[in-house]
């Protein structure tokens with residue numbers, strides 16, 4: 001540290017003084033003295049004022065936020081004002097911080113992970129772990145990959161990849177993942193055997209998400225998560241809390257497995273979990289003696305039954321029962337799956353699992369303030385510049401508002417790109433690029 005003055009210090013003092021002129025309606029004192037303003041910062045002409053209005057009446061909170069904004073705008077050099085923090089609308093749990101830190105307001109924080117791909121199945125024993133481990137191992141040829149075994153009922157991943165627990169703890173108390181040829185692996189089956197009670201009943205979900213979050217992952221391009229079977233309780237909650245880029249469903253071609261998996265796909269989509277498609281496992285087998293192909297479950301049409309794309313069809317083949325660590329040529333169906341997942345991750349559909357720190361997080365702000373802040377920042381954009389807004393519900397109407405009211409244009413004229421992504425039930429991202 002040097003003694004040099006913070007170049008923004010003067011601006012911050014001025015903004016604080018301006019904001020201090022706003023009165024707390026309950027006590028008639030300055031909002032600063034009343035402790036309703038918890039932080040003021042100014043950088044590049046953007047003043048960010050953090051407030052704690054969780055205890056205020058919603059209407060009053062809206063008025064105070066608006067008065068604070070207007071006061072800050074009066075300060076010379078301030079071009080944009082952000083009011084962030086806790087308001088009554090946020091239910092006491094505001095989301096004021098930057099959106100880029102993967103904090104999902106009750107969700108999981110996985111700052112080291114670029115993309116999470118969840119592998120799940122509506123039924124047990126259909127080959128979910130087999131598919132998840134093949135996928136992770138094959139992706140690890142080109143990417144930094146993590147594999148998390150969230151299957152508390154049958155944590156088979158360690159056996160599939162040939163590692164044993166218990167894993168060690170790092171100096172700061174995190175669980176050190178096992179390293180399998182550069183791929184990092186963590187499993188319920190790798191934690192000490194003397195703590196299994198937490199893995200049952202109501203506590204299982206908390207214990208599982210804690211293990212995922214408290215694993216000392218290095219920077220990972222992709223984290224493959226092997227989910228517990230079913231899409232009830234643990235699996236669905238897990239999917240809602242983890243910032244999942246895409247999920248892969250595993251099914252056999254058996255009719256009931258297909259109909260259950262189709263329902264699971266619909267449920268996931270309804271809950272904002274993107275479904276990349278399905279891997280149909282044990283599609284048929286080639287007899288070692290007669291050399292003929294046999295269909296194990298009859299002639300079903302998985303794609304029609306599932307309502308999602310079939311990414312790969314894996315035969316019943318003992319050679320597929322575990323991935324080969326030294327494999328140079330991927331089995332064809334595994335290669336199909338990997339290329340479908342890779343293509344998805346490179347597409348816009350995978351969404352911004354990480355959004356930039358500059359994103360405007362309007363969750364928890366009173367509605368009028370939300371619209372004003374979004375409009376103001378959009379007006380300040382240069383042509384071709386990108387803009388991210390994080391909201392707690394579908395921000396599509398905001399895009400309409402920006403195009404119509406702010407730019408007085410149609411959506412196509414206003415934006416070169418306009419995407420809505422749902423990262424978690426209460427975390428939606430609007431990503432627009434202003435027309436060049």
Ligand SMILES: Nc1ncnc2c1ncn2[C@@H]1O[C@H](COP(=O)(O)OP(=O)(O)OP(=O)(O)O)[C@@H](O)[C@H]1O
Pocket residue numbers: 121123124125126127128129130131151154156229281282314315316317318320321322
């Ligand atoms: N394509 C395949 N060919 C041959 N055997 C397979 C294939 N897929 C899975 N198996 C075998 O079927 C069994 C169940 O597979 P797996 O453990 O992957 O299923 P799962 O859906 O993860 O099960 P669980 O619900 O218990 O977690 C394993 O013994 C596995 O080796």
